[in-house]
Amino acid sequence: MQPFRVAIAGLGTVGAETARILLTDTEMLSARAGRPIELKAVSARDKTRDRGVDLDGVDWVDDAATLAARDDVDCVLELIGGSEGVAYDLVLDSVKSGKSVVTANKALIAHHGSEIAKACEENKVGLGFEAAVAGGIPIIKSLREGLVGNHVTRVYGILNGTCNYIMSVMRETGRPFDDVLADAQRLGYAEADPSFDVDGIDAAHKLAILSAIAFGHHVDFDNVHVEGVRHVSPLDITFAEELGYRIKLLGIAEESDAGVQQRVHPCMVKADTPIGQVEDVFNAVVAEGSAVGTTLSYGRGAGAGPTASAVIADVMDLAAGRRVPVFGLDSSKLSPARTAPIASLTGCYYLRLMVIDRPGVLADVTAVFRDHEVSIEAMIQRARNPEEAVPLVLTTHETSETAIKASFEELARLDCVLEEPRQIRIEDF
Ligand code: NDP
Numbered sequence: 001m002q003p004f005r006v007a008i009a010g011l012g013t014v015g016a017e018t019a020r021i022l023l024t025d026t027e028m029l030s031a032r033a034g035r036p037i038e039l040k041a042v043s044a045r046d047k048t049r050d051r052g053v054d055l056d057g058v059d060w061v062d063d064a065a066t067l068a069a070r071d072d073v074d075c076v077l078e079l080i081g082g083s084e085g086v087a088y089d090l091v092l093d094s095v096k097s098g099k100s101v102v103t104a105n106k107a108l109i110a111h112h113g114s115e116i117a118k119a120c121e122e123n124k125v126g127l128g129f130e131a132a133v134a135g136g137i138p139i140i141k142s143l144r145e146g147l148v149g150n151h152v153t154r155v156y157g158i159l160n161g162t163c164n165y166i167m168s169v170m171r172e173t174g175r176p177f178d179d180v181l182a183d184a185q186r187l188g189y190a191e192a193d194p195s196f197d198v199d200g201i202d203a204a205h206k207l208a209i210l211s212a213i214a215f216g217h218h219v220d221f222d223n224v225h226v227e228g229v230r231h232v233s234p235l236d237i238t239f240a241e242e243l244g245y246r247i248k249l250l251g252i253a254e255e256s257d258a259g260v261q262q263r264v265h266p267c268m269v270k271a272d273t274p275i276g277q278v279e280d281v282f283n284a285v286v287a288e289g290s291a292v293g294t295t296l297s298y299g300r301g302a303g304a305g306p307t308a309s310a311v312i313a314d315v316m317d318l319a320a321g322r323r324v325p326v327f328g329l330d331s332s333k334l335s336p337a338r339t340a341p342i343a344s345l346t347g348c349y350y351l352r353l354m355v356i357d358r359p360g361v362l363a364d365v366t367a368v369f370r371d372h373e374v375s376i377e378a379m380i381q382r383a384r385n386p387e388e389a390v391p392l393v394l395t396t397h398e399t400s401e402t403a404i405k406a407s408f409e410e411l412a413r414l415d416c417v418l419e420e421p422r423q424i425r426i427e428d429f
Pocket residue numbers: 009010011012013014015043044045046047049063064079080081082086104105106107131132135188189190191192301302303304307
């Protein structure tokens with residue numbers, strides 16, 4: 001049987017572990033693929049760097065771009081990252097040269113997924129990107145193939161391991177945000193630029209991909225509503241706990257009258273729900289389908305092993321000749337995205353104001369909510385210190401995003417409100 005010959009571009013956290021598995025579990029993988037799997041060539045920037053894996057006998061290539069043209073390679077593994085530049089060129093050139101491609105690069109798929117899918121169809125090659133969403137959880141296969149007999153109505157979950165790790169460790173230990181982020185970087189969880197993680201962009205890349213598969217539309221990253229976790233303070237984490245919630249960065253895609261809601265933002269979820277219990281670097285994705293009902297997938301969302309596991313799974317599919325359309329449909333059949341604006345959202349909210357503790361403040365604040373027809377469910381104001389700002393926490397009954405926005409604009413103008421008001425949406429799953 002002809003061997004399936006692969007090349008790896010990028011030997012960092014994901015690429016080095018992928019190479020290690022390919023070189024050490026060769027027999028098992030070859031037996032399962034039904035043909036030998038051979039690592040022919042690798043490329044990274046620094047040839048002298050110790051990758052923790054013995055690459056003797058594997059060609060080293062200084063210029064990753066040349067992998068696309070090699071006759072002795074069937075499949076290129078793009079594990080460099082970035083939506084443009086070398087990753088973009090390598091993937092498209094490889095596809096155009098008739099090679100299948102595996103990538104872990106969610107930024108690339110979120111920005112150029114439709115173009116790459118079309119190129120794969122034209123060149124009759126496969127594209128694997130399981131590792132691009134939720135690390136080691138096989139959610140792409142599950143949604144695109146396992147749930148193919150369903151109309152999916154909603155898909156949501158914890159899609160960024162770094163943020164979940166930060167939120168979990170801050171809650172458990174009280175350690176500051178920057179310290180915990182540095183740990184996540186050291187553990188290989190964070191993106192090369194960690195602002196992609198903490199500002200919600202990475203989760204938005206993943207959500208845009210999941211939404212395209214779930215609802216059969218072109219990837220629409222530009223219209224995903226994105227908020228990150230930078231503004232979640234230790235105070236919010238403490239109040240959430242007191243109210244029986246945990247704070248999670250969620251990605252949510254769901255059908256609504258206004259189109260498909262696609263949003264990424266911190267949420268308060270009940271601590272005793274399955275999503276509330278997902279801690280550390282773990283991710284979880286819930287998909288709701290017309291026939292299956294609710295499914296929950298859980299596993300490590302980042303790091304060398306989990307991500308390499310997903311990359312290898314794609315290599316195996318391609319080696320065995322299993323190829324499905326990138327987003328589950330021929331790209332000509334994908335509909336244009338109709339993404340609902342965040343202003344169309346309704347729900348319950350946690351609100352935190354930092355106010356001067358003096359008579360009349362509560363009346364001023366509640367008058368604003370009354371004027372915008374925001375109904376308050378509960379309120380906490382415990383500290384008492386006329387010299388300093390004290391937190392005033394409120395939770396609301398169901399209200400509209402526009403009412404909260406208008407209330408906040410007015411609250412920010414009150415002289416008793418000393419800092420920008422903060423809100424976290426409450427999701428009742
Ligand atoms: P790293 O930063 O650890 O590794 C990137 C690798 O790319 C390095 O080996 C680097 O070389 C190499 N590289 C950079 N520029 C070039 C270039 N021009 N030509 C050849 N090689 C180049 O990233 P990760 O392994 O963490 O991530 C890789 C991809 O996987 C990204 O798309 C990321 O989003 C995705 N991903 C990462 C996960 C994780 O947990 N880390 C999880 C899921 C997806 P050198 O080492 O010499 O500097």
